[in-house]
Amino acid sequence: MKIRSSIRDYDVHFAEDDGFVAGFSRFPQVCFVVDENVWAHHSDSTLRLLPRDETIVLPVSEERKTLATVLEIYDRLTERSAKRNLTLVTIGGGTLQDVTGFAASTLYRGINWIFVPTTLLAQADSCIGSKTSLNYRRFKNLIGTFYPPSEVHIHPSFLKTLREEDFFSGLGEVVKLHLMGGEGKIGELSALLPAIRRREPSPLHSVVRNSLLIKQAYIEGDEFDTGRRNLLNFGHCFGHALETVSGYEIPHGQAVLIGIVFANIVSRRRGLLPESTFRRLLEDTLLPNLLRPPSPGSFEVDGIYSAMKQDKKRTGEDLAMVLLRDDLTLTKVNDYIRDELVSDLDGLSRILSSG
Numbered sequence: 001m002k003i004r005s006s007i008r009d010y011d012v013h014f015a016e017d018d019g020f021v022a023g024f025s026r027f028p029q030v031c032f033v034v035d036e037n038v039w040a041h042h043s044d045s046t047l048r049l050l051p052r053d054e055t056i057v058l059p060v061s062e063e064r065k066t067l068a069t070v071l072e073i074y075d076r077l078t079e080r081s082a083k084r085n086l087t088l089v090t091i092g093g094g095t096l097q098d099v100t101g102f103a104a105s106t107l108y109r110g111i112n113w114i115f116v117p118t119t120l121l122a123q124a125d126s127c128i129g130s131k132t133s134l135n136y137r138r139f140k141n142l143i144g145t146f147y148p149p150s151e152v153h154i155h156p157s158f159l160k161t162l163r164e165e166d167f168f169s170g171l172g173e174v175v176k177l178h179l180m181g182g183e184g185k186i187g188e189l190s191a192l193l194p195a196i197r198r199r200e201p202s203p204l205h206s207v208v209r210n211s212l213l214i215k216q217a218y219i220e221g222d223e224f225d226t227g228r229r230n231l232l233n234f235g236h237c238f239g240h241a242l243e244t245v246s247g248y249e250i251p252h253g254q255a256v257l258i259g260i261v262f263a264n265i266v267s268r269r270r271g272l273l274p275e276s277t278f279r280r281l282l283e284d285t286l287l288p289n290l291l292r293p294p295s296p297g298s299f300e301v302d303g304i305y306s307a308m309k310q311d312k313k314r315t316g317e318d319l320a321m322v323l324l325r326d327d328l329t330l331t332k333v334n335d336y337i338r339d340e341l342v343s344d345l346d347g348l349s350r351i352l353s354s355g
C-alpha cells in the first residue's frame with residue numbers, strides 16, 4: 001500500500017512472517033528503539049535477529065511522551081558515530097511512535113525513520129498520517145511535527161500479546177474508521193468480529209488494511225489537517241473530554257467509541273439520524289465493542305464542558321463536533337452549546353446503564 005505525502009511518499013508493507021526484520025540490515029547505520037513491553041514479549045521470537053548493541057529498549061507511557069524523553073533519545077543516538085546517515089527503526093505503539101517520530105524529524109533536521117507498529121491502534125490508524133506529538137505540562141499533544149516514516153511494516157503476531165484494554169482501545173478506532181467507510185465496511189467488520197477477538201492473524205490483517213485504506217482517503221489531499229481530515233475527529237470531541245475527566249483511565253479508542261455514541265445522540269436529537277439507524281448502529285456496532293462502560297461519575301456536566309472547550313481545533317465560542325447523517329456521511333458543526341450537553345449527557349448515561 002502506497003501513501004502519498006507532500007513530504008515523501010511511503011509504503012506500508014504487510015509482513016507474512018518474521019523475515020522483514022532481517023531486511024533492516026541493508027542500512028549501513030541502523031539503530032532500533034523498542035518499547036520495553038514489546039521487547040519483553042518478542043525479543044526471543046519476532047525480534048530475535050535485532051543486533052543487541054544497536055537496540056535501545058525504552059519504558060513507554062503517556063507521562064514519558066515529553067521533550068525530556070526526546071532529549072534522552074538524542075543523547076543515546078548521538079553517542080553513536082552515525083550522523084545524518086542514521087536510520088532509526090521504531091518498534092512499538094502510538095506512544096513510542098509519537099516520541100521517536102518527533103526525535104527523528106528534528107535530529108540533524110530529519111533522519112531516515114522506519115516504523116513497526118505493535119498495537120492495534122498504531123497498525124490500524126496512527127502509523128499513517130505523518131503526525132508526531134508530545135505532551136507539554138497538562139496539555140496532550142501540544143507539541144509536534146508532520147514527519148512520515150519512510151516505511152511502515154505491519155505484522156499481526158505482535159497483537160497477540162497486547163493487554164485486553166489496549167486491544168479494545170485499538171478496536172474503538174477500527175470501528176470508527178469502518179463506520180466512516182460506509183455500510184459495506186461495517187458489515188465486513190461485524191462478520192469478522194468473533195475471529196478478531198480471538199486475534200486470528202488473517203481477519204486482523206483484513207480490518208487493519210480496511211482501516212488504513214479508509215483513513216488514507218481522508219488524509220491524502222489534506223495532510224496538514226485543514227479540511228476533510230478534520231472528519232477523522234468523529235467521536236473525538238467528547239472522547240477527548242472523557243479521557244481528560246477520567247484522568248486517562250478510559251483508553252483512547254474506547255473513549256472515542258463512547259464519543260461516537262454521544263455524537264449520534266446529538267445527530268438523532270438534531271434530526272440528522274433517524275431512530276432506526278441510531279439503534280442499529282448502537283446495538284450491532286458500538287455497544288458490542290465497548291469493553292466496560294465508564295462509571296456514572298465520569299459524566300459530570302461542568303467537568304465535561306470545560307474539557308470540551310479545551311479542544312485544540314475549536315475556533316469560535318461554541319463547540320465543534322463531527323456528526324453522522326443517515327447515509328453515513330459526516331458533517332462538522334460549530335454551534336454546539338452547553339444547554340444541549342445537559343440533555344445529551346443524560347441520554348448517554350441512560351444508554352450506558354441499560355446496555
Ligand SMILES: NC(=O)c1ccc[n+]([C@@H]2O[C@H](COP(=O)([O-])OP(=O)(O)OC[C@H]3O[C@@H](n4cnc5c(N)ncnc54)[C@H](O)[C@@H]3O)[C@@H](O)[C@H]2O)c1
Binds near residue numbers: 041093169
Ligand atoms: N501520531 C498519530 O497520528 C497518533 C494517532 C492516534 C494516537 N496517537 C497517540 O498514540 C498513543 C496511544 O498509542 P497506543 O494505543 O498504540 O498505545 P501505547 O503505545 O501507549 O501502548 C499501549 C501499551 O501497550 C504496550 N505494548 C505495545 N505493543 C505491545 C505488544 N505488541 N504487546 C504487549 N504490549 C504492548 C505498551 O508498552 C503500552 O503499555 C497516544 O499517546 C496517542 O496520542 C498518535
Ligand SMILES: [Zn+2]
Binds near residue numbers: 173236252256
Ligand atoms: Zn483517535
